[in-house]
Amino acid sequence: MKQKTSVVIIGGGPAGLSAALTLSDEKIPATVFEADPIYLGGISRTVRHGDYLTDIGGHRFFSKSPEIEGFWSRILGDDLLQRPRSSRILYRGKLFSYPLKALEVLKKIGYGESILCTISYMKSHFIPIKPARTFEDWVVNRFGKRLFQIFFKTYTEKVWGIPCDQISADWAAQRINSLSLGVAILNALTPWRNNSRKVKTLVESFRYPRKGPGMMWEVCAKKFISAGGMVVMGSPVDRLSWDKSASQWTVEGSNANGLRFKHQATDVVSTMPLRDLIPALDPPASAAALQAANGLRYRDFITISVVVEEGKNGNGDDIFQENWLYIHDPSVRVGRIQNYKSWSPELVPAPIPGQPSRTFLGVEYFCFKGDGLWESTDHELIALAKKELLATGILKNPEHFIEAFxxxxxxxxPVYDDTYQDHVATIRDEIAIHYPGLHVSGRNGMHKYNNQDHAMMTGILTARNIIAGENLWDVWRVNQDAEYLETRSGLGGLIDPPVKT
Ligand SMILES: Cc1cc2nc3c(=O)[nH]c(=O)nc-3n(C[C@H](O)[C@H](O)[C@H](O)COP(=O)(O)OP(=O)(O)OC[C@H]3O[C@@H](n4cnc5c(N)ncnc54)[C@H](O)[C@@H]3O)c2cc1C
Incomplete structure (x- = not known):
């Protein structure tokens, strides 16, 4: 006899909570288990340091999908601010506007270098590398070796920790941002060209919760709870057992006090990383699936949130006003720096009358666990951030560095290396064949380099499949590359075309 549907959701990030709310709208009982003891929102959480609020990376709320935009409006309404988008690139001590401006590029990289970039572009245009196997080949073919070295190599290698000649060309083709950056530079340097690769207008503004991205997910969870749902914090799931005869899942884990918990459901929506999910399955996954899961790699991320005094007279002169700066400079390890106040003034406490005003910077480092940086003490990381803020000239006076977290x-x-697609395909088949009622969603949940909107869409479609009792939607077809979605032409939504499987 088919049991009444009930659902366990692993993870209280955007994907898990979007699935949760969609299920509660249809009165399907659902429980969310979240590993973090304090914060909802996953990577999109907001971390509190006293009165200062940190976004783990700046989270723009922008989607091509009216449905996702509507979801956000429904949750936060007027608490969503409309923010202008502004960023610049720091290269060899010089700040370049982004999108690039022709005259500024010419002036700042110098007329000599500009001519060399143009010659190098021409060379690649007429004698391309064939076949273009790697990210480096792909970018050099489109923009020339010199532009590759100035605007692509350092930042890409900082983000991914892999030399550009070891990143696959397929991945490059998906990185729409890189394409638009290159096209912008080329347009700046070769204004006579008039081809189809003009940059589409960048989204010039985005929405942002006034208390940071976590506000979205905290309010979403409240709505889910008031509709009858349950959220259990500090409860990492470590075992999922499928009882074929009872058509039932038992999900287990340990709570913050070390006590074991167990919960049963007909369906499980997992947003936990695939690498952790597969070895937690019972009956055990095949050796091939275990090996595939073990082969998936991830890049880790450290943000040092720094309180600084703004300008000698508190006039803000010393600190950049953009949302963020990309640090292309190879002489420092920092990859990006956020100015949280430019995202929302409410991330920073109100100024105290008579005292210099303060701002809050996110100094971001990309790393791998085990590479030394991750293992550094907080003290060492704070010292590094201070040193690099001064070295880049972003902070001019060490005394303006107040405190950091x-x-x-x-x-x-999720790392897109040469093997990840095969690994994901193996895991996907394994789950489809051997684990009915187990649904994977979200970014690490599907090993997809997704923004919130795509992660949410996979959660929502998964919930709809559960509500329908059949797989109407193939969540694997939700488009992968969200970050620079706005630069893509002809893309009306997040899944193309809407499919029935
Ligand atoms: C630096 C950076 C900048 C970004 N900028 C943007 C942006 O501008 N705009 C945008 O839309 N997106 C942005 N993103 C992407 C966005 O953060 C993710 O797409 C989104 O958070 C993914 O949601 P998710 O629910 O799939 O996963 P996650 O956010 O990873 O949430 C998964 C949740 O599951 C929990 N969990 C994991 N394992 C277990 C377990 N075993 N048991 C219980 N719980 C578990 C985790 O604690 C977490 O809360 C950015 C990401 C990064 C890293």
Missing amino acids: VNRQEKAY
């Missing part, structure tokens, strides 16, 4: 984010980025 360290935030570590494990598995911030």
Whole structure:
């Protein structure tokens, strides 16, 4: 006899909570188990340090999908601010506007270098590398070796920790941002060209919760709870057992006090990393699936949130006003720096009359657990951030560095290396064949380099499949590359075309 549907959701991030709310709208009983003892929102959480609020990376709320935009409006309404988008690139001590401006590029990289970039572009245009196997080949073919070295190599290698000649060309093709950056530079350097690769207008503004991205997920969880759902914090799931005869899942884990918990359901929505999910399954997954899961890699991420005094007279002169700066400079390890106040003034406490105003910077480092940086003490990381803020000239006076806090984010980025697609395909088949009622969603949950909107869409479609009692939607077809979605033409939604399987 088919049991009444009930659902366990592993993870209280955007994917898990979007699935949760969608299920509660249809009165399907659901329980969310979240590993973190304090914060909801996963990578999209907001971390509190006294009165200062940290976003783990700046989280723009922007989607091509009216449904996702509607979801966000429904949750936060007027608490969503409309923010202008502004960023610049720091390269060899010079700040370049982004999108690039022709005259500024010419002036700042110098006329001599500009001519060399143009010659190098021409060379690649007429004698491309064939076949283009790697990210480096792909970018050099499109923009020339010199532009590759100035605007692509350092930042890409900082983000991924892999030399550009070891990143696959397929991955490059998906990185729309890189394409638009290159096209922008080329347009700046070769204004006579008039081809189809003009940059589409960048989204010039985005929405942002006034208390940071976590506000979205905290309010979403409240709505879910008031509709009858349950959220259990500090409860990492470590075992999922499928009882074929009872058509039932038992999900287990340990809570913050070390006590074991067990919960039963007909369906499980997992947003936990695939690498952790597969070895937690019972009956055990096949050797091939275990090996595939073990082969998945992730890039980790550290943000050092720094309180600084703004300008000698508190006039803000010393600190950049953009949302963030990309640090292309190879002489420092920092990859990006956020100015949280430019995201929302409410991330920073109100100024105290008569005292210099303060701002809050996110100094971001991409790393791998085990590479030394991750293992550094907080004290060492804070010293590094201070040193590099001064070295880049962003902070001019060491005395303006007031205090700092360290935030570590494990598995911030699923790595797209040469083998990940095969590994994901193996896991996907294994789950489809052997584990009915187990649904994977979200970023690490599907090993997809997704933004919130795509992660949410996979959660929502998964919930709809559960509500329908059949797989109407193939969540694997939700488009992968969200971050620079706005630069893509002809893309009306997040899944193309809407499919029935
Ligand atoms: C630096 C950076 C900048 C970004 N900028 C943007 C942006 O501008 N705009 C945007 O839309 N997106 C952005 N993103 C992407 C966004 O953070 C993710 O797409 C989104 O958070 C993914 O949601 P998720 O629910 O799939 O996963 P997650 O956010 O990873 O949430 C998963 C949750 O599951 C929990 N969990 C894991 N394992 C277990 C377990 N065993 N048991 C119980 N719970 C578990 C985790 O604690 C976490 O809360 C950015 C990401 C990064 C790293």
